[in-house]
Amino acid sequence: MSLADLGLDETAELAYRRCLREKTVTVAGLAESLHLDRAETAGIVRELVRLGLVRQADTQTFDALDPAIALENLIAVEIGRLREQVSRLDACRSRIRSLSEDFTATASRASRPEIQHIQGIDHIREKLDELSFFARTEIMGLQPGGPWTPETISAARPLDLRCLRRGVRMRTVVRAEILEDDRTRAYLLDLCAHGAEVRTAEGTDLERLILYDRSVFVAPIDVEDSKSGAVVVAQPGLVASMVSLFERVWRQATPVGAADTAARSGLSTTEKQVLAILCQADKDELGAREMGVSVRTFRKHVADLMLKLGAGNRFQTALLAKERGWI
Structure with a gap:
């Protein structure tokens, strides 16, 4: 998902990023920095206010809100909208089942x-x-x-x-x-x-x-x-x-x-442990600590698995292992 999915087009995102860097902006200053006319910039600022990304401090200035809070609120709204859409689709599915039952109940057996x-x-x-x-x-x-x-x-x-x-x-x-x-x-x-x-x-x-x-x-x-x-x-x-x-x-x-499937894979207990860690830890240091070995030893285990699976990186190693049913 990109910021466009939350209602921000490319220009609005640039304006929001400028607001985050400067904390407090005016329409005139924002228009100058983005090389836009004031009318267009004012419309963008109004949209940012509507989305809850900035707030109007007074008649001339606007303050950027913490994105960790502002974007989380937008994401929550979007998730709610998607849940409503899924509920509507589930309702449609139940209608399909009901209609299918009517179809099969009324169809003449002799016609088939x-x-x-x-x-x-x-x-x-x-x-x-x-x-x-x-x-x-x-x-x-x-x-x-x-x-x-x-x-x-x-x-x-x-x-x-x-x-x-x-x-x-x-x-x-x-x-x-x-x-x-x-x-x-x-x-x-x-x-x-x-x-x-x-x-x-x-x-x-x-x-x-x-x-x-x-x-x-x-x-x-x-x-x-x-x-x-x-x-x-x-x-x-x-x-x-x-x-x-x-x-x-x-x-x-x-x-x-x-x-x-695990038996068919021929994985050792250590290899299974390394694969499990790769799905959870994103750093070698964390993986090594989890196994109780040195970072160098852990990286050697990962390299051996990558070679065994023909993978190019850690992510692909975990992905290929999942596809083969090893984890």
Whole structure:
């Protein structure tokens, strides 16, 4: 956030900074120092007074107020405004849910085929988006594929997080080998942090399957080429069979957790401690004191971690460690 977000344009910010340096100013003096005409300067000063950044001492002079107090007050007002906006958006979300219930309640079941074939990856994604949007209680998935591409994660993230925010339970089973990919592992752990449940299954016998509210499922037409086409099935008997299959795989799968990821990272106890300190202390002296070592030793630990992560600085080291689920 910049001062422009608080109502100050570039010229007004320059005027305010001049007021802070000189403590007490006049419109004439401020206009001269900023090379502005008096009418424009008077308007800027009135705005600074309105925002509570300066106060009028008498008819000619104005005093600058402590920015620690003045800006904090403006920030508090802005935070209040943002909270009101979030409340309004939450109200809109509840309206969407209500309207969606009306839509699904009145839609004729007969108008929706129990088995539908979809061709092409774009149409498949559109259908998955639609089913995710209208899911109310639970989404269950079996994902046998390899590491997820950045494009796949980018497309899935907003849908997954939206469902989790709505309180939809999300359970996913993936192949254990997929956790070897840093990007995929970080994404799955991020989902877990937001409330999703992820488990891993050994072997390659996992079938690709996504179930929505135990009432419809999507599966590939060709298991060798899942992008070519999919079948959407709402036939109760077939859906019940797929739910049973998922639950059987789920019971035998291994939960994914932070401990599992930390073990895979191969970090020593000291390295974990250094990473934790990097997220809290911004100076090497504080970090060294926290660990009870010399500043030189602490800096060596940090340098080793930076090399291990391929990071260019302390901030990037902590960021990459978080992305990989190490901290």
